[in-house]
Amino acid sequence: MHPRNPYQTPPDFKELALKYPEFRKHAKQKLTGKIEIDFKDAAAVRTLSTVLLKRDFNLDVELPPDRLVPTLPLRLNYLLWIEDLLQMVKRASEQQVHGIDIGTGACCIYPILAARKNNWNFTATEADDVNYECSLKTLEHNNLLSHVTLIKVTSDTMLNGNIDTSLQYDFTMCNPPFFDSDSSGPKSRSEKRALPICPKSGGSASVTETAVKGGEVQFIKNLIKDCQELKSSVKIFTTMVGHKSSLAPIKVLLKEAGAFSWCETEFCQGRTMRWGLAWTFCDTISLVNITPAGTKSNAKAPPPLSYTIPRVRWNDRGDFSVDSVMTKITELLISLKIEVRKVNKKKKNGGVESKAVEFIAKENTWSNQRRKRREEKRRTSLENDDQPELKKSKIDTERKPIPRQ
Numbered sequence: 001m002h003p004r005n006p007y008q009t010p011p012d013f014k015e016l017a018l019k020y021p022e023f024r025k026h027a028k029q030k031l032t033g034k035i036e037i038d039f040k041d042a043a044a045v046r047t048l049s050t051v052l053l054k055r056d057f058n059l060d061v062e063l064p065p066d067r068l069v070p071t072l073p074l075r076l077n078y079l080l081w082i083e084d085l086l087q088m089v090k091r092a093s094e095q096q097v098h099g100i101d102i103g104t105g106a107c108c109i110y111p112i113l114a115a116r117k118n119n120w121n122f123t124a125t126e127a128d129d130v131n132y133e134c135s136l137k138t139l140e141h142n143n144l145l146s147h148v149t150l151i152k153v154t155s156d157t158m159l160n161g162n163i164d165t166s167l168q169y170d171f172t173m174c175n176p177p178f179f180d181s182d183s184s185g186p187k188s189r190s191e192k193r194a195l196p197i198c199p200k201s202g203g204s205a206s207v208t209e210t211a212v213k214g215g216e217v218q219f220i221k222n223l224i225k226d227c228q229e230l231k232s233s234v235k236i237f238t239t240m241v242g243h244k245s246s247l248a249p250i251k252v253l254l255k256e257a258g259a260f261s262w263c264e265t266e267f268c269q270g271r272t273m274r275w276g277l278a279w280t281f282c283d284t285i286s287l288v289n290i291t292p293a294g295t296k297s298n299a300k301a302p303p304p305l306s307y308t309i310p311r312v313r314w315n316d317r318g319d320f321s322v323d324s325v326m327t328k329i330t331e332l333l334i335s336l337k338i339e340v341r342k343v344n345k346k347k348k349n350g351g352v353e354s355k356a357v358e359f360i361a362k363e364n365t366w367s368n369q370r371r372k373r374r375e376e377k378r379r380t381s382l383e384n385d386d387q388p389e390l391k392k393s394k395i396d397t398e399r400k401p402i403p404r405q
């Protein structure tokens with residue numbers, strides 16, 4: 001899940017059931033007391049999406065019963081990745097973002113979320129009559145016609161002839177029909193395993209939404225063909241990919257088309273995996289893979305190490321100022337042959353004065369400190385037997401190395 005995705009924390013179904021009677025109808029209480037819905041029930045999943053759109057984005061949406069239900073965690077993962085990609089594009093800060101959504105579905109899900117969340121403008125295309133009509137109603141009902149231009153297109157077209165080429169677009173996005181309408185059923189390449197249609201979306205999607213001649217690879221191939229004609233009008237082209245096996249042939253097509261750079265990402269939401277591909281023909285944009293923290297491939301960051309030095313451990317119990325403690329910690333690190341690289345300027349951290357040092361341990365100098373201190377004591381008392389050794393307070397240094405700050 002993208003680190004900025006608000007559904008990293010799943011919605012509280014109990015709270016939704018209490019607030020929305022239409023959701024309550026689908027909520028079931030388990031023996032444990034936990035409230036659940038049946039994700040195989042299209043009506044339940046549809047109601048979940050509509051109440052979340054209402055509660056979290058102030059969007060009133062009515063979804064038709066026989067069309068694909070847009071689940072929000074995946075839709076937001078795709079939009080958030082586009083937000084990340086736009087960081088790689090130099091653009092005037094006051095310039096309004098304008099995107100294109102190819103095949104916008106039954107409620108213009110990406111344009112309405114992006115308009116509410118980011119105030120972006122969109123041109124959205126749709127080939128299916130029912131989806132086009134429902135999307136238009138959604139835009140009217142939510143006063144979003146000033147943000148979204150909806151265009152009815154034919155399914156044998158992609159971008160060419162459908163968009164206004166006198167405008168400059170920041171990106172295109174697309175959730176294509178994943179399956180091949182010519183195959184007897186949605187099968188994997190090996191034909192061994194049936195691939196699910198729109199998993200966890202309640203399975204209410206129509207064939208025109210989920211299947212197309214040649215499947216997603218052919219659909220994206222048509223898109224790449226159109227991109228070449230429109231490369232001066234669009235900065236970044238993107239698409240979602242439903243099957244991992246489609247990524248390699250699409251990347252070959254991008255290379256053949258002369259894309260300047262491209263990158264990919266994973267959209268992980270529960271057990272459903274999707275992929276995102278972005279490419280550009282602009283030689284000023286260098287797209288690089290971004291794996292947002294928190295996605296599957298990212299190792300969990302270890303918790304920060306914190307250590308409280310008790311007052312009794314200091315000789316000088318009177319001076320416990322930040323500067324004095326900092327000096328002592330630095331001395332301690334230097335005595336352990338740790339390279340202290342930089343002392344940051346004072347900064348305010350939540351109102352508390354704080355300081356930081358960056359340090360590097362080149363070898364393990366902190367183990368067996370007690371034995372080393374005993375040896376040192378014996379050595380110094382032999383060298384300076386006229387000087388009585390000060391009784392030193394014990395500082396526990398037999399700890400793991402302190403990580404770089």
Ligand SMILES: C[S@@+](CC[C@H](N)C(=O)[O-])C[C@H]1O[C@@H](n2cnc3c(N)ncnc32)[C@H](O)[C@@H]1O
Pocket residue numbers: 068069070102103104105106109110125126127128131153154155156157158174175176177178208209210
């Ligand atoms: C998988 S659905 C995605 C809908 C929506 N974007 C979403 O993410 O929920 C694909 C959509 O593309 C539409 N579509 C198929 N071919 C198209 C084409 N050539 N141009 C525009 N829309 C098309 C379908 O009618 C369908 O609504």
